[in-house]
Amino acid sequence: MPKNAHTIIDHLSPGDALAILKILAREDDRLAAHVAEVATSYLSSVDPEEIAFVLYEELDALAVEEVWDRAGPTRHGYVAPQDASSEMVEQVIEPFLQEMRRYAQMGLHAQARQACIGLLLG
Numbered sequence: 054m055p056k057n058a059h060t061i062i063d064h065l066s067p068g069d070a071l072a073i074l075k076i077l078a079r080e081d082d083r084l085a086a087h088v089a090e091v092a093t094s095y096l097s098s099v100d101p102e103e104i105a106f107v108l109y110e111e112l113d114a115l116a117v118e119e120v121w122d123r124a125g126p127t128r129h130g131y132v133a134p135q136d137a138s139s140e141m142v143e144q145v146i147e148p149f150l151q152e153m154r155r156y157a158q159m160g161l162h163a164q165a166r167q168a169c170i171g172l173l174l175g
Contacts, residue, residue, distance in 0.1 A: 099164040104149065104171025111145045112175070
């Protein structure tokens with residue numbers, strides 16, 4: 054392996070790293086299987102309590118003043134306070150839902166279930 058290989062790898066952007074990984078996996082079925090095995094192992098630990106804690110903290114950080122800023126008359130009509138607050142809550146929850154869906158799409162149903170439990174607890 055060239056001396057600067059780790060330096061190059063360490064400085065790849067996430068998009069470049071993903072593109073390169075896909076190219077390597079397409080070229081070598083054994084490598085693709087190994088990547089899938091490592092990914093499954095890496096993603097296998099989902100802590101519902103941690104998810105619940107982080108979600109709770111993010112929801113708790115929402116401020117009523119932000120609702121007031123978002124609610125009321127706008128140039129596009131009127132935004133009710135309950136609509137503004139619902140939108141704020143949805144913005145906090147959506148990344149957690151996306152992560153849960155991502156696990157399910159990868160076939161990691163046990164991890165998706167744990168993420169869902171964390172969401173419910175949060």
